[in-house]
Amino acid sequence: MANFSTNEFRSGLKVMLDGDPCSILENEFVKPGKGQAFNRVRMRNLRTGRVWERTFKSGETLEGADVIDLTMQYLYTDGEFWYFMEPDTFEQHQADAKAVGDAYLWLKEQDNCEVTLYNGSPLSVAPANFVELEIVETDPGLKGDTAQGGSKPAKLSTGAVVKVPLFITTGEVIRVDTRTGEYQNRASKS
Amino acid sequence: MIPVPVNTRTAPASPEPAATRGPVLRDWQPAASTALLRQRAGLLALIREFFAERGVLEVETPLLCRSGITDPAIEPLQVCSGRSIGADGRYLQTSPEYAMKRLLAAGSGSIYQVCKAFRDGEAGARHNPEFTLLEWYRPGLDHHQLMVEVADLVCHCLGPRPWQALSYRDLFLESLDIDPFSASVDTLCGIARGHFDVGNLEGDRDLWLDLLLTHAVEPWLAGRGICFVYDYPASQAALARIVERDGYWVAERFELYVDGLELANGYHELGDEREQRARFEADNRLRRQRGLATRPLDEQLLAALAAGLPACSGVALGMDRLLLCASGESDIRRVLAFPWERS
Secondary structure (H helix, E strand, O other), X not given: OOEEXXXXXXXXXXXXXXXXXXXEEEEEEEOOOOOOOEEEEEEEEOOOXXXXXXXXXXXXXXXXXXXXXXXXXXXXXXXXXXXXXXXXXXXXXXXXXXXXXXXXXXXXXXXXXXXXXXXXXXXXXXXXXXEEEEEEEXXXXXXXXXXXXXXXEEEEOOOXXXXXXXXXXXXXXXXXXXXXXXXEEEEOOO | OOOOOOOOXXXXXXXXXXXXXOOOOOOOOOOOOHHHHHHHHHHHHHHHXXXXXXXXXXXXXXXXXXXXXXXXXXXXXXXXXXXXXXXXXXXXXXOOHHHHHXXXXXXXXXXXXXXXXXXXXXXXXXXXXXXXXXXXXEEOOOHHHHHHHHHHHHHHHHOOOOEEEEEHHHHHHXXXXXXXXXXXXXXXXXXXXXXXXXXXXXXXXXXXXXXXXXXXXHHHHOOOOEEEEEEEEHHHOOOEOEEEEOOEXXXXXXXXXXXXXXXXXXXXXXXXXXHHHHHHHHHHHHHHHOOOOOOOOOHHHHHHHHHHOOOEEEEEEEHHHHHHHHHOOOOHHHXXXXXXXXX
């Protein structure tokens, strides 16, 4: 991979740092009136998700990281690996639990999601912002209850537990914002 | 019936096929608002009025220079071809300092200049590789007397406000509780590493002082209005005189901060030709150590110093940053008509 100098660090650039692929978020050039210039760089470690700031001497270089984000279809899990397919090439990739992280709570078979490949292997998985999932377990709905009022926990087909309004019943399909884990609305049964 | 005049210069009603047109450039437009362009023009008028009242002469010097600059932390841009350009190329000036000192040595008296300066690789929210400097020199004044005049000018431009001055040593003592002159390199490095992730950064005492200044001290200055910092470590003298003060060698140099933004750098100017030559040579040794190209010395400046520079102080003030202060903008790219990406 090519090397990148601090003055080429742009938001979104993927570089190797201390053996891990990292994504650059912000790059601030600082210099006293006379003397050494520095770059204060906010970045995300793509392996751990940690976001932090590292200072470099201006002009230092880092090696680019072989990282790409691809939209893939989630196929299934065998309990140990989760399998994804590139829609154009039908090429399949297996991701381990570390790469999938908490995303498994929102993965429904045949749904599209973003898979980040590092040196050709899945490094992380991001579900779609909104997913529709079936409720497999919740307290019985209360007749006559409307949209306002309290909420109750409901377990979804993936194992995720979200808070839903009291009138929602087992077997219904709901729409959830995966970024916050919040119930959005009822979806038509699929 | 009156014939409808046909304006052949207007675009045809139906657009040409996209394939035959050039790309649609959206960055032709200025980045700064017309109000900011007016504010810049207003500042220039105030500055010219200020110096006219004080009998300081406005001058111009060349932007393209035969000699570069030896300062290891400043990289000039070079112009390498053209019928008027010799085999060695020419440098775009990083500041008008050397040429203005030649004028002073020739007896110009007090002078000022508003000009463009260029520094390679300096770009960000507070830097543009091409920027505007206001630089002036006052024979007979030392750096403390010049600080008073700088404060007068800034108040003339931004409106009256209080100001203070702190020595570099007191600045570090008050903000970080460290003595920058007596603390060991290990202590400075330890404090920096304790507060910031600096990876495997290595360097000398000045590197750690610069890191603490930019990362910790400048934010501390942010809430403190107009503040001058003076008497820098001798190793950071650049072109300032060096004197002994309270048992330490200090450079008679100052910086002006306005709410943590570095706005100006001034010196009680070094006039000794031999010492200036030795500093240039030391710069070049440092450049070699760091793997940077060495720069030919500006012999015309050295000859002017040998002929006699009047005792004087001088200061360079960033005009674009002054406009940041005046307008309340925080990003230099919004006060330039065409910042680097659009130029």
